[in-house]
Amino acid sequence: MKVPRISEAVVRRLPVYLRYLNSLQALHVRTVSSQQLGEALDLNPAQIRKDLACFGEFGRKGIGYEVNYLIEKIKSILKLDQKINVVLIGAGHLGHAISNYNAYLKDNMRITAIFDADPGKVGKKIVGLTIQALSTLSETVKEMNIRIAIIAVPAEAAQAVADELMRCGITGILNFAPVNIRVIEGVRVHDADVTMELHSLAYYL
Numbered sequence: 001m002k003v004p005r006i007s008e009a010v011v012r013r014l015p016v017y018l019r020y021l022n023s024l025q026a027l028h029v030r031t032v033s034s035q036q037l038g039e040a041l042d043l044n045p046a047q048i049r050k051d052l053a054c055f056g057e058f059g060r061k062g063i064g065y066e067v068n069y070l071i072e073k074i075k076s077i078l079k080l081d082q083k084i085n086v087v088l089i090g091a092g093h094l095g096h097a098i099s100n101y102n103a104y105l106k107d108n109m110r111i112t113a114i115f116d117a118d119p120g121k122v123g124k125k126i127v128g129l130t131i132q133a134l135s136t137l138s139e140t141v142k143e144m145n146i147r148i149a150i151i152a153v154p155a156e157a158a159q160a161v162a163d164e165l166m167r168c169g170i171t172g173i174l175n176f177a178p179v180n181i182r183v184i185e186g187v188r189v190h191d192a193d194v195t196m197e198l199h200s201l202a203y204y205l
């Protein structure tokens with residue numbers, strides 16, 4: 001089935017559905033209604049039905065959605081049914097934490113290469129992956145067919161790193177550096193900024 005172009009808001013909600021569905025699957029729950037999903041995720045059931053209807057008729061009246069089937073569908077929509085290699089740039093404190101987390105993921109999407117500019121770190125290992133010098137970035141990205149990168153370098157280095165990543169063909173960047181990265185058309189950046197999240201929480205105090 002050809003999937004129509006869907007809004008960013010829907011793309012953002014699909015991983016939320018997936019995470020909850022995975023937790024239901026772990027509990028051997030077989031079906032779930034949009035009502036139950038809505039209550040658990042604090043979302044409008046009509047919204048959920050509308051989101052999922054973008055991709056076809058998954059649900060059945062009176063039964064709801066089959067958890068396993070819906071998980072497979074969402075994974076395939078998000079392309080998580082295929083192996084996705086990710087490169088991490090920056091093997092510092094955050095880079096280590098992310099790599100350690102990655103090691104326990106039972107996921108098709110995994111960090112498969114780590115790079116750092118510090119010659120003292122190059123050659124060392126983090127959870128089985130050898131930290132590489134940036135001179136081999138382009139080669140590794142091509143070899144491993146990598147299109148997604150995580151940036152965990154200091155803010156002042158982030159733009160140059162992003163530029164190099166784009167030259168290598170990276171089209172998706174998860175940026176942890178507290179700086180706005182400029183990208184060329186066709187490349188997406190998602191920012192993960194702990195400080196900004198805390199600052200906006202402060203407003204609700």
Ligand SMILES: NC(=O)c1ccc[n+]([C@@H]2O[C@H](COP(=O)([O-])OP(=O)(O)OC[C@H]3O[C@@H](n4cnc5c(N)ncnc54)[C@H](O)[C@@H]3O)[C@@H](O)[C@H]2O)c1
Nearest residue numbers: 090091092093094095116117118152153154155157176177
């Ligand atoms: N540590 C945290 O909890 C945390 C949380 C959120 C965001 N951040 C942000 O993530 C980034 C990394 O933080 P950190 O605490 O891991 O810093 P860190 O100093 O421990 O690590 C940064 C790493 O990047 C490497 N590096 C520097 N320039 C580089 C370049 N041009 N190419 C490749 N590697 C390069 C350094 O050698 C170092 O290993 C920072 O921008 C920080 O603001 C950190």
